[in-house]
């Protein structure tokens with residue numbers, strides 16, 4: 151580790167995509183900078199492994215194409231020709247109900263039904279829910295609705311079954327969280343706006359969709375042929391020689407006459423002019439604890455969930471399943487260890503050779519301390535039950551993500567406002583990361599870019 155001083159530099163603490171986006175902005179502007187990351191590899195939760203010729207994402211597998219920041223960064227890395235979309239013509243997502251995998255009915259936008267017939271014919275929801283869904287079209291706007299949880303919002307519009315079998319499984323893949331505690335205003339802000347304007351979420355979604363017709367076509371989710379790790383590799387290479395690197399864990403931050411002093415766990419220190427703190431809220435809170443206890447307290451109040459991705463690889467002919475869809479989601483009320491499973495080769499091309507199959511399984515943090523063999527045995531038993539897969543996997547990968555998913559719980563937007571206000575009191579200091587205004591990759595990139603704009 152080299153921990154030299156460069157008093158004119160801007161330090162970026164945290165080398166996930168938020169910190170990397172900030173580092174790249176500084177590099178483009180020719181500003182001296184140093185990136186401090188505790189792990190030897192950059193990228194944070196973005197990590198791609200190639201195992202038996204299969205491209206396996208240990209963390210995120212794609213990003214929302216509608217938010218431009220990720221595609222723009224990819225273009226700047228010269229990776230545009232590597233961009234692929236999900237195979238949306240094959241998109242079927244199954245949801246487990248009473249032991250059966252049932253296709254999500256056509257016309258659902260998140261948990262909002264926009265087509266009557268597929269919903270009416272689907273065995274996923276009972277008639278009470280279907281009637282409530284139909285009548286929701288005539289809902290009127292609630293006057294001055296208070297902040298509500300995701301579950302409250304969806305329950306009010308579509309009933310409890312829609313919470314259990316749509317909202318919960320759909321959001322658990324993104325936040326790994328509980329719809330009763332997640333804030334609808336922070337997580338589903340667009341729906342809150344539609345509700346204000348139209349009353350009915352279904353009506354609002356239909357109007358919005360009609361207005362967007364003629365807009366850019368293409369897959370909802372995009373990724374890179376070789377996995378999102380390609381973006382991290384490209385950023386790492388492009389930053390070389392332009393942004394200094396320090397491998398070490400930052401423990402504290404203190405003001406100096408000229409700027410900031412950063413102290414690392416091994417006792418080394420760096421003097422810099424400005425700081426972009428792009429570590430998750432928990433570590434960020436510890437880093438600012440002595441500098442600003444009020445800011446530290448607000449950061450510490452953002453909870454994080456843990457999760458795991460476990461990929462099982464098979465010889466295709468042993469699997470005995472058509473893999474006719476993107477995979478399945480398991481509602482919490484169905485009580486399994488598995489939260490979701492992606493059929494990787496169907497969802498994306500270039501990931502799995504024709505003679506192989508990869509089932510990428512998601513588990514919640516409750517099982518994170520169980521040994522690999524126990525987890526894999528449990529998953530195999532569930533896959534046998536749900537998909538009839540009895541073959542032994544030819545290979546597997548296990549990735550544990552501790553406290554990686556920021557939870558936008560009730561009060562999140564106010565918390566972030568306070569965090570922003572407290573951080574703004576420190577000149578030459580800015581925050582970035584997935585705990586601010588969006589957990590997805592494009593939002594994280596935007597926070598990194600915005601932090602640089604704020605300081606320079």
Ligand SMILES: Cc1cc2nc3c(=O)[nH]c(=O)nc-3n(C[C@H](O)[C@H](O)[C@H](O)COP(=O)(O)OP(=O)(O)OC[C@H]3O[C@@H](n4cnc5c(N)ncnc54)[C@H](O)[C@@H]3O)c2cc1C
Nearest residue numbers: 164166167168188194195210211399400433583584590591
């Ligand atoms: C399993 C999983 C699947 C996901 N799927 C998707 C998806 O498909 N699409 C999507 O858009 N988003 C997805 N997300 C969310 C998205 O990937 C993350 O929100 C985003 O990548 C976070 O980036 P970040 O830089 O803010 O944080 P991180 O990636 O957590 O990076 C923070 C970095 O800070 C470093 N750090 C921490 N403490 C210190 C310290 N004291 N000193 C120095 N360095 C420190 C860490 O080592 C880490 O590298 C997923 C997340 C997970 C966990």
